[in-house]
Amino acid sequence: MIEYTDALKIIVEQALPLPSEKVEINDAHQRVLAGNVRIDMDMPPFNKSAMDGYACRKVDLGNTLQVIETIYAGKDPEKAIGKNQCAKIMTGAVVPEGADCVFMVEDAEMVDTDRIRCTNENTKNNISYRGEDARAGDSLLPDSTLLCARHLPLLAMAGATEVEVYKKPEVSVMVSGTELVEPQEKPQPFQIRNSNSSQLLAQLKDMAIKANYIGITKDDEALLEQTITRAFEKSDVLLLTGGVSVGEYDLIPGILQKLGFDILISKTAIQPGKPMVFAQKGKRYCFGLSGNPVSSFIQFELYVRPFLYALMRYVYRAMRVCLPIHSNFKRRNDARLLLAPGFINQNNEVEPVEFHGSAHIGGLSGAQVLFELPIGIKEVKKGDLVYVRFI
Ligand SMILES: Nc1nc2c(c(=O)[nH]1)N[C@H]1C(S)=C(S)[C@@H](COP(=O)(O)OP(=O)(O)OC[C@H]3O[C@@H](n4cnc5c(N)ncnc54)[C@H](O)[C@@H]3O)O[C@H]1N2
Numbered sequence: 001m002i003e004y005t006d007a008l009k010i011i012v013e014q015a016l017p018l019p020s021e022k023v024e025i026n027d028a029h030q031r032v033l034a035g036n037v038r039i040d041m042d043m044p045p046f047n048k049s050a051m052d053g054y055a056c057r058k059v060d061l062g063n064t065l066q067v068i069e070t071i072y073a074g075k076d077p078e079k080a081i082g083k084n085q086c087a088k089i090m091t092g093a094v095v096p097e098g099a100d101c102v103f104m105v106e107d108a109e110m111v112d113t114d115r116i117r118c119t120n121e122n123t124k125n126n127i128s129y130r131g132e133d134a135r136a137g138d139s140l141l142p143d144s145t146l147l148c149a150r151h152l153p154l155l156a157m158a159g160a161t162e163v164e165v166y167k168k169p170e171v172s173v174m175v176s177g178t179e180l181v182e183p184q185e186k187p188q189p190f191q192i193r194n195s196n197s198s199q200l201l202a203q204l205k206d207m208a209i210k211a212n213y214i215g216i217t218k219d220d221e222a223l224l225e226q227t228i229t230r231a232f233e234k235s236d237v238l239l240l241t242g243g244v245s246v247g248e249y250d251l252i253p254g255i256l257q258k259l260g261f262d263i264l265i266s267k268t269a270i271q272p273g274k275p276m277v278f279a280q281k282g283k284r285y286c287f288g289l290s291g292n293p294v295s296s297f298i299q300f301e302l303y304v305r306p307f308l309y310a311l312m313r314y315v316y317r318a319m320r321v322c323l324p325i326h327s328n329f330k331r332r333n334d335a336r337l338l339l340a341p342g343f344i345n346q347n348n349e350v351e352p353v354e355f356h357g358s359a360h361i362g363g364l365s366g367a368q369v370l371f372e373l374p375i376g377i378k379e380v381k382k383g384d385l386v387y388v389r390f391i
Pocket residue numbers: 175176177179180192193194195196197241242243244245246247250272273274275289290291292293295358359
């Protein structure tokens with residue numbers, strides 16, 4: 001049984017990065033940028049008024065000023081500001097030649113229809129200067145940025161409407177188990193509904209990966225072999241669940257070996273989620289995840305997500321912080337890294353949720369985080385710090 005960080009290292013190291021392709025800017029959300037994005041102009045492109053007010057020379061602030069022009073955003077100023085002159089100006093408009101400050105409309109006192117005075121001696125310049133945010137040619141976003149809502153406006157600002165991104169892997173999802181029926185069916189007393197595929201497809205969707213869903217395959221060697229072979233005709237990566245432990249019908253590792261895959265991982269020291277096969281054949285990869293839903297959820301977060309990102313050349317690190325635990329917490333066996341579901345209460349403490357083990361998806365659904373107990377730690381006391389991962 002291999003420890004989490006060692007297993008993760010092996011898995012991520014096998015990822016042969018994918019080439020790049022072009023996508024439209026509005027399809028770039030959750031894609032990984034290939035190459036730097038540079039801007040073709042200064043930002044702001046001109047000295048820009050940060051306020052609605054009057055643009056004038058700072059030295060004239062105590063004087064009565066003649067209003068010579070109105071400048072709205074999108075207008076090219078027509079006149080330069082001279083001694084004791086000002087222009088009415090709107091937020092976002094070009095500060096005219098000669099002016100070095102803008103006083104706010106709230107600080108303006110009308111003397112008569114076209115003359116005005118500033119009532120605030122301490123007015124700021126209220127100008128965003130040309131190039132203060134970026135200079136033409138600057139790199140705005142580096143290679144391998146995972147693009148999300150806060151990056152897309154930078155692409156737009158740089159005019160990068162066609163974005164070079166790394167290709168997404170073709171992923172298939174299948175579940176194995178003779179006991180399984182699809183959710184729309186009423187299970188017989190000896191059957192259960194397949195919940196893993198909805199979970200995995202959603203986890204993939206978070207990464208903008210639309211997987212090919214294959215369906216349920218019974219625990220039959222020939223059928224499984226055929227389905228796995230077909231899946232790899234369409235995909236680089238196959239995620240399957242069930243049949244990876246040591247039972248008589250846990251056929252997956254044997255089939256993968258028969259199909260020429262190297263089994264690089266077969267058991268990892270995490271709880272839940274011990275049985276997990278990671279197998280490779282050239283540029284084809286298979287994760288045989290545990291049939292138990294909470295185990296497969298956690299295996300996806302710990303191993304599959306970083307691996308898929310590595311294929312897309314993004315180094316994924318889960319958000320992990322240390323928080324105090326709300327109450328004493330114990331476990332019997334400390335041989336694996338425990339990931340237990342919890343939530344963060346109003347005092348910023350981690351509260352474990354009621355959890356009955358790796359099939360209890362109801363427990364997981366009320367959780368916001370997984371908190372960790374490392375190998376060798378059987379208990380933590382109220383107030384002890386534990387690592388939590390957001391899910
Ligand atoms: N002798 C041993 N037995 C088991 C061990 C072990 O080390 N020695 N490990 C246990 C652990 S831990 C786990 S986890 C399970 C993993 O088994 P498999 O990954 O082979 O999964 P299955 O046996 O096929 O199924 C386990 C469980 O999950 C249910 N299941 C399966 N697929 C789905 C699905 N798509 N949706 C919802 N639920 C599913 C299945 O009915 C079983 O109840 O092995 C232990 N045994």
